[in-house]
Amino acid sequence: MLNVVAYIRCSTSGQGESGLGLEAQRDYIERAAQANGWNIIGEFIDVVSGKLALEERPEGKKALAICKESDAKLLVAKLDRLSRSVLHIAQLMEQVDFKVATMPQANTFQLHLFAALAQQEREFIAQRTRDALAALQRRADAGDETAIEKINNRTQALKKGRAVADITVANTIRMSKVTRYQTAIEPHLKSCLHDKVKTLQSVADCLNRKGFRTPRGSEFNATAIRRLMLALDLSFAKADKASSIQSRIG
Known part of the structure; x- marks a missing residue:
């Protein structure tokens, strides 16, 4: 493969x-x-x-x-x-x-070959865009109100588009990292729960002993464990049930 x-x-x-x-x-x-x-x-x-x-x-x-x-x-x-x-x-x-x-x-x-053709096409498009904007700017400089309005609208749209795009991209990357982190740590969290610990701090201590840290690099505490368990839809009751079923199967 x-x-x-x-x-x-x-x-x-x-x-x-x-x-x-x-x-x-x-x-x-x-x-x-x-x-x-x-x-x-x-x-x-x-x-x-x-x-x-x-x-x-x-x-x-x-x-x-x-x-x-x-x-x-x-x-x-x-x-x-x-x-x-x-x-x-x-x-x-x-x-x-x-x-x-x-x-x-x-x-x-x-x-x-595809790269060469794509570059040529982009250069043609870029030149046509520059020519059109230059013509629009000349009209605006001459006092054409329609051209002035189009120039102003384009400037505002570019500023707004950059701001929205940057926020969207940043959020997407952040959520992707969060998902990968939660997926990686989930089996280790379940392992701690199957050790029949009964408090959030006990689970935190278990993960800390294993060498795991929060996404920010800190040691786990009860609050961080509560948030992680909520995100992964885990609970002490579900862990007890899973352990009971596993013991019967074994």
């Missing part, structure tokens, strides 16, 4: 040039992995501009390292999640093999 490392990128100005948000990219990646029998051994998320080379991004650098250490391939939802630069794509090809979820069978030559 082919091991792959999932890499997800969202630009700081919104959901990225392709319009793919974090969850949409993850969905593409997971479906491609399932369809092709690939084993996802890790996931890394960057909220940075595509102008940066992968090795210059905080999580991109980690993803590359894992690929090299584990002899795994890098997997992205779309090619522009890696880079918007043909040069960066070409340099990356010399460092690691990668797969693109939307074209999983593409070879190196095809990926390089």
Whole structure:
């Protein structure tokens, strides 16, 4: 089975040039992995501009390292999640093999060709946009009220869009980290509960002895355990019932 490392990128100005948000990219990646029998051994998320080379991004650098250490391939939802630069794509090809979820069978030559075509298209679009904005600005400078209003509306929309996008991305990443943390610690919490402890502080002491810490790196206390048990829908009564059933089965 082919091991792959999932890499997800969202630009700081919104959901990225392709319009793919974090969850949409993850969905593409997971479906491609399932369809092709690939084993996802890790996931890394960057909220940075595509102008940066992968090795210059905080999580991109980690993803590359894992690929090299584990002899795994890098997997992205779309090619522009890696880079918007043909040069960066070409340099990356010399460092690691990668797969693109939307074209999983593409070879190196095809990926390089797609990157070149995509870059050319983006350059054409960017130039047309600059020309249109320059023309609009000239009309506004000449006193055209409609042009002035459009310029002002665009400026306000860009400011609002950046603020909303930054908050949305930050919340999505935070919740993803919380979910991964809770999933990882759940079996250890259940193990402590099955030891027939009866107080929240006893559970906290159990996890602390095992070397576990809260997401903020602190030792567990009764309050932190209560919140964690509520989040995971666990209780002392459910733990006692599960232990009773297990003992009868055994």
